[in-house]
Amino acid sequence: MPKFKYVGRDRNGKREGSIISTSRREAFIKLKEEGIRVLHMDEVPESIFTKDITIGNPVKLQDFVVYLRQFSTLIRAGVPVVEATNVLANQTESKALKRALLDVEGDLRQGNSLSFATAKYPKIFSTMFINMIKAGEASGALDETLDRIATQYEKQHETKQKIISALIYPAVLGVIAIAVIIFLLVGVVPTFVSMFADFGAQLPFITRFVLGSSEWMQSYWWLVLGLFAFLFVGISIVRKQKNSKYYLDYFLLKLPIFGKLLQKASIARLTRTLSSLLSSSVPILQAIAIVEKIADNEVIAKVLANARGSLEKGESLTTPMKAHWAFPPLVTQMISIGESTGSLDVMLDKIAEFYEKEVDNATDRLKSLIEPIMIVLLATIVGTIVTAILVPMFDIFNHIQM
Known part of the structure; x- marks a missing residue:
């Protein structure tokens, strides 16, 4: 998991330290729960000995297809995209997909579109995926689009x-x-x-x-x-x-x-x-x-x-x-x-x-x-x-x- 160095304040004054979390947003939430108001935070670059080594796409196809099917089901059931992304991020078994989805959730909460947020992770979300999602958002048929993408990947x-x-x-x-x-x-x-x-x-x-x-x-x-x-x-x-x-x-x-x-x-x-x-x-x-x-x-x-x-x-x-x-x-x-x-x-x-x-x-x-x-x-x-x-x-x- 990524490691973040932070500078913040608590009841005792200025405080510096580091925290390991799946994303920057989650690190902010954890520190806030500990009573620390973060002033500045930077991600610590991973060394070759600590980072996850991946070849090609860091997310297995099976995990990605499951994510697409579940996402489609949640959207069809009326769950907002932000909440659906949060649910899927917390239950996926893929660490790389979880980190990406937590960051995508943060972008969505800031008012960005799903296609814009996922475009930041080209190794996970392909050009085809992003363009189809963009079209699905425009047409209002995001659930059908997600099912179509899942079928495409499976075939x-x-x-x-x-x-x-x-x-x-x-x-x-x-x-x-x-x-x-x-x-x-x-x-x-x-x-x-x-x-x-x-x-x-x-x-x-x-x-x-x-x-x-x-x-x-x-x-x-x-x-x-x-x-x-x-x-x-x-x-x-x-x-x-x-x-x-x-x-x-x-x-x-x-x-x-x-x-x-x-x-x-x-x-x-x-x-x-x-x-x-x-x-x-x-x-x-x-x-x-x-x-x-x-x-x-x-x-x-x-x-x-x-x-x-x-x-x-x-x-x-x-x-x-x-x-x-x-x-x-x-x-x-x-x-x-x-x-x-x-x-x-x-x-x-x-x-x-x-x-x-x-x-x-x-x-x-x-x-x-x-x-x-x-x-x-x-x-x-x-x-x-x-x-x-x-x-x-x-x-x-x-x-x-x-």
Whole structure:
């Protein structure tokens, strides 16, 4: 929790000290209850040893969705936004969300809007959240907006988890296969080298190849590890650079099998988000700009930027999409129908539902396809190594018998 240093006065005169509290406002309240009138207060910067270490969003998605659902229920029941925020701050299990909500409550009591107060915490409340809340405040349908945001986060999380599981599964099997191969080449094959050397006869090609691979692996194992480390660091650096990330995303979308899966997931996410924004009465140009920023694929984001430019010129949203291979005809046709009938948000929602189901089916098929392929591949490699050892051993055995 944050620590605050204060200067104040009590019955005995001037007083200085420090207090640990979830927020500045709560610290003021605690000190007031102790009979101290605060004159000045500063937050003490946290050191690396005392602060909460977080990677990415400090609030778990599950905690945030629960907060949204409960917030919506309280607002629908007629509880004022300020009181609802106070109730949720005191009952949430997330420390980061609690600190943020207590500060948001303080801003609300000062007369600020919810969208203004939450905008101070961009790591917790996304750009999409803030703009949808702003639209919900303007339309007077804040409870519906909160439910819509919660659904958006849940659907987005489900799709993301499906993709991760589909990609991690072959990666884990691949790592296991590589580990087994390295173990055989470094730990098992070398024990037979001296035996084959004493044999003195010409070894089969497969045996010589495996022995050569074993010798190379024992001498240059560090090169293999360095290569994997270089690839990991290189990809991490590339993903942080917008220009280079575009080419990486282009390459990923063009991959056989996996590329189609990533494409479907990206379309599902952008159409779901855009539908939620438009349903909350966010202006379409602003909604597309928001989706551009949160798009997880730079290729898709660039097409969206061109689509926004097309709208600004008075042209159709689908003009740039039809000219790009990343958007299938089904998507552009349904968006065109939505534009012409004035039901773009509904059509986008239907597209999102369709591609979310496509991602589910594709990941299931991918898992069922990859498992036998990886097993056969691993069995072939291990079988080759074992065969390379057994063939000359049979020759040695026959030589001894003779």
